[in-house]
Amino acid sequence: MNKLIEQQIETLVEPLVSEKGLELVNVEYVKEGAHWYLRLYIDKEGGVDMDDCTDVSHAVSEMLDTKNPIPQAYMLEVSSPGLERPLKKEEDFKRFQGSLVMVHTLSQFQGFKKFSGTLVGLINDEIVLEYENKRVAIPRDLVKKTHLLLDF
Incomplete structure (x- = not known):
């Protein structure tokens, strides 16, 4: 149900945010303790x-x-996505090609649930990363979330 509300809110809010010259990066509708945010x-x-x-x-x-x-x-909160912003839309995967990212999967994939590496891109509905001179292509339907990683 939360995902449905998030999608409805995104549809309603996206045009309003865009007309202000801003990008709607993410919508979250969550319950924390006794309160909804x-x-x-x-x-x-x-x-x-x-x-x-x-x-x-x-x-x-x-x-x-x-x-x-x-x-x-x-409670409504509006903020920046932060330095480790999530990547959700196709445009995000194009814009941040070459960036260091972390991918969290819903279940184990090739023996792991977390992958970090350089984003090659979104190819055939798979998130492709390069790490340790190897490539891994993670099916997007197995992905819980993807976000930028700070590179120190």
């Missing part, structure tokens, strides 16, 4: 600032109050 992660070239987050928060809050797609009370 709707988290929107936004970005733009050079990064977002507090004014961007506040502007999107006000606009989204007003729109969601009108459309009311979420049945229970929740």
Whole structure:
């Protein structure tokens, strides 16, 4: 159910965020303790600032109050995706080719549940990484999440 709500919110919010010149990176709808949180992660070239987050928060809050797609009370949070931003969309995998990434799988794949390496790209619906002079192609339907890794 949470995934369905996340998809609905993404569909509603994406045009609003885009018209402000920002990118909607991720939507999370999660329960933590007794409270529900709707988290929107936004970005733009050079990064977002507090004014961007506040502007999107006000606009989204007003729109969601009108459309009311979420049945229970929740807290809205709008922020930057951070330095280890998630990669979800096809464009993300193109944009961050050559970057260091971490892939978490839903179950073991080739004996592992975590893979880190240089992103080669998204090829035939597989996330292709290179590490230790080897390539691994992980079927996207086995992937729980993929995110950038800081390279020290």
